[in-house]
Amino acid sequence: MRKISVCVTPNLLPLYKNDNQIVVVVDVLRATSSITAGMASGIAKILPVATVEECIALQAAGYIAAGERDGKMVEGFTLGNSPFDYMDEKLKGQTIAMTTTNGTLAIHLSEGAKEIVIGSFLNLSSVANYLATQDADILVVCAGWKGKFNLEDTMFAGALVEKLQGKIDVDCDAAVSALYVYQAAQVDLMMFMEKSSHYRRLKHLDVIDDIAFCLSVDHFDCVPVVQNGKEIVLKEL
Amino acid sequence: MRKISVCVTPNLLPLYKNDNQIVVVVDVLRATSSITAGMASGIAKILPVATVEECIALQAAGYIAAGERDGKMVEGFTLGNSPFDYMDEKLKGQTIAMTTTNGTLAIHLSEGAKEIVIGSFLNLSSVANYLATQDADILVVCAGWKGKFNLEDTMFAGALVEKLQGKIDVDCDAAVSALYVYQAAQVDLMMFMEKSSHYRRLKHLDVIDDIAFCLSVDHFDCVPVVQNGKEIVLKEL
Structure with missing residues (x-):
């Protein structure tokens, strides 16, 4: 039977990684939510880059630059890390270069996987339905916060x-734990999030609307994937 | 207000460590349960060592050698990693040299903390009561399994x-998550453990009785601590 595992932060990835797995990268607040929102809204491609410097170089080459460090938009960039930024009509058909504190880094560290899928609450069922039709083991990689365990990505992993349980063997203690965290949280994800360090860290940045939106389950029906190891596109289903 | 944090595996310790914290090392199955059982039963001192080689050297110097690798007693040692081994009348007043796959390693990696306390379900309330009277922040270090997240140590962290909640600020997402995992588990810790990878890994080794005993909450009233960075003794309270 296929297996699903959860890696609670990218710092533990060497212990979980193998090249036969489909990796689902999740950074609920806010990179993978923004990517999902943007791709569903018509952005053609997103190039995830690990460093601000790479993103600036792509900006100089004509791409739209997007991203944050420590929750704030990088100076001189066009887009920050709010999913609302990415749902702009003007971005339809465009290619974006993006770098974030945790999310794009987690994508880079997952390189070498059989496939890399972008997951968020916004496209939870789409991702689950896609994974159910595949035949590889699954590893959920939580982006965490600067290497530490975080609540929102664990909640998504549990969701x-x-x-997928019943169809896929849950042979991983972190996956079992994530499931219980999600089951405690699901009655009211937003109320649960108020207990998180991320909420406390970001609430002064006036991003409560972002957080509420990022917790909207199944707002979009799409599966962004990393193509050729370098660009995020929508999977044709 | 004082804080409590949880480090879900020693591999993440560099992100959480500082020398002003009291560290509680937990390896429910089975190192810290065995240490607790042994110290409560009259063992004078336990020297936790990281490698089998160090333990053999101490055995040659006259100490009783104890420990396991991959759940099995090291050949030539006197004691394995079952808590029942450590509750032998003959060990009263003795000094034991001990090495285990995860637990003694976690103790070594925690060196430099303000104090290192040995925690297990067997002495849960004793440890909690002791910590409640101290004035430093607390870090629970889960021994995990070869660097990976595990269920039983997370359950203890949550317990x-x-x-301590109410007295101490829970400012850590891993601590919040551990609390929810424990609350899901507490109705029947043993039934919950049957979902864990450790249970599946160890059940063929005929250690189900050990697991049940290690989940006995407050079987002993004692607080083992690491003294002078090298030997475990009972804290005088």
């Missing part, structure tokens, strides 16, 4: 485990 | 957070 995905819940969707 | 300790539950005992």
